[in-house]
Amino acid sequence: MEEQQGSVAAGPGQWWRSGPPWWWRDGQRWPWPSTVLVTAFVFVGSHFAAEGQTGERVGLDVWARLLLAAAGLLLLWRHRYPGAVALGTAAVVLLYTGAGYPHGPVYVAVAIACFNAIVLGRRIAAWVAMGALWAGHVLIVHWLYQWLPPSGDGAASWGQEGAVAAWVLAVGALGELVRSRREQWEKARAEQAQAARRRADEERLRIARELHDVLAHSISVINVQAGVGLALLDSDPEQARTALTTIKAQSKEALGEVRQVLDTLRAPGDAPRAPAPGLDRLPELVEQAAQAGLTVEVHGTPPPLPPGTDLAAFRIVQEALTNVVRHSGSRQARVHVDREGGALRLRIDDDGPATGADAGGSGNGLAGMRERAAALGGRIEAGPRADGGFRVLAVLPLTTKAVKEEER
Template sequence: MGRDRRAPWAREDGAGPPWERRPGGRGPSRRLPWPSTLAVALVQQAGSHFAALNQPDRAPLDSFARVLLAVGPAFLLIRHRRPRVAVFGASAATMLYLGGGYPYGPVFLSVVVACFTAIVAGHRRAAWCAVALLWAGHLLLAHWLYRWLPPGGDGPAPWNEEWAPAAWAVAVVVVAELVHVRREQWARERAERAMAERRRADEERLRIARELHDVLAHSISVINVQAGVGLALLDEHPEQARAALVTIKAAGKEALGEVRQVLDTLRAPGEAPRAPAPGLDRLPELAEQAADAGLTVDISTEDVPAGLPPGTELAAFRIVQEALTNIVRHSGSRTARVRLSHRDGALELRVDDDGPAAPAAKEALPGGGRGLVGMRERAAALGGTVEAGPRPDGGFRVRARLPLTARHQEEP
């Protein structure tokens, strides 16, 4: 008969599809399908009554027949919660009706509805078994057991009349299977859309985390260095301490502005940013901030085209910013060299310092903090790479390669 594969929404307790569950996904709905069940019961009762008028050779509809015509639809009340019980119960009631020799009519309607629901819910084996048993029982009644069952004097049914009921049974099963397959496709599509939305949300969280890390790490490093300078010079050289405080104020103001821009993006997703994203044109400003922290930065470019994609410029700026921040925090060198070039359809940048590592940073260098991870994530998002590590002759080097192909020219 095939495997009893369940639909994606089917549960072990027989709970039905999503449209029969309570709001919020807290299990099956408490409401029973009364309207459809009553409709099936009325059709069976009324249809069998009129069918009996044209079949005087069959047994008349008595109270037992009326009960059986009501029992079959009654099982439909639980067809979403217990589809297997419903389909076998409706089939058993129909079999008893046929065994009583009562007129043929819409008595099979409850079996059709129960079978359709069971297959759509994923209980294929139960539905097929119920239909097969009902069909086998009908053949036994019509061709062998009719001698001992009412009505009296009944003869065997013609074999050529068996094709029509068989065709209807196959049609119902085929239609139910098609609906089942389509609902599985819808369920998979919904799951894929939900997964894509979660993936986009995760990527957005990572992007925001990188932005906040780069902005805060750089600005707080500058503030920390300048605060140390200010404290050291406060008593003996107050004017120089004042300059350090001015630098702290400027760095804090810039950090607040960039953090506010990131938060505005969170509050109103999809809106265009109020300020342009940082690009390579702000590298001199970055060098000035590093100079305020006591780091001299030499910037040189080679064949770098104008009008690079905004996403590439932002990634390059943040990588340089993070590299300079790491030098300020972790290196004893007071000079850094930034080189940008265009080779083989990619923007290559390199940031070098001559070291050595600061005493407080020696333990932190081997592990690589979140800054290096953020660099690699930014480059990977554009199809590029980042390499960072000690140089053979001493010092530290960060090298990045960012492709400039059309596939990677995306907005930040």
């Protein structure tokens, strides 16, 4: 899964090449290491800043150190409450500045908190915190300084305020950029997961169709022959033996085809042990139908077909003949195969009438045929004929979408 996420992350801009960045990954964990590191940096940096500003600002006392600790340790909750932490660190830094303590790396804490809040979607709270920090800083150093420590302090230059404003805008802009990249990464990851689910569903349906078509046809033949064998077991043992022989051969063939379908579930890279059936095996379907008592006439010769179309055409004819065996009182069927422009045209007719009998089918045969045709960009028309009987008409394109993509 991590490799898939990394491949998605290497999308637009190549911003994140290995999934989401460390600063928001596993956001429910307590970020102890980074918080301790930032807090230590704030303390050490403020100590050196105090030495450099001796006589200009108030020295670090217990209250100053408490404020520094609060600014740093608030970051421990930045993943769980990003907006509140951004506002809290801004308030602590304003108190620190208003108390006259040395300017220094304490501003790093509020920068991290506001950046984190923007990345995690708490944009309003982050911008309010940064705006309040800047406005409060202007208020302190240009007006309230007269009443605040250290005594004798003067107003700051407006150039300094411009630098502070630029710093605030830079932090906000960087946070917005990272947030945008994060949303792109999450969207790409969701699309990839959805595509994977769709491919899994399509493969599941494909295997279900294959199993249905193989088993429905074979079991229908077996059902008919078993009935013949039982009826003739005493009166005509030789004919009953022929029926049992047909059952044995048909069940063996069904098991072979089921194994071939299940081969697709093996580890990737393993090729099927036998090629998928196609219309070149149409004579076998005619022979199997004859064993079930159905006479089939074939008109036309199949043109060269792509593998996917060839398999779909074979299964459609197989299912249509199976339905005749199951549900039609007619013992004759006709299969017409011809080419119509850039499409293969299959027509399977029987003269009926419907028997109303159920030979153990699932009722998904016609739905499966329509799914096969639709997957190739073709269509299926099935229904009673005006002059009686039943007709299945399939039109399948000779050049499928998959073949076109390969040719490109």
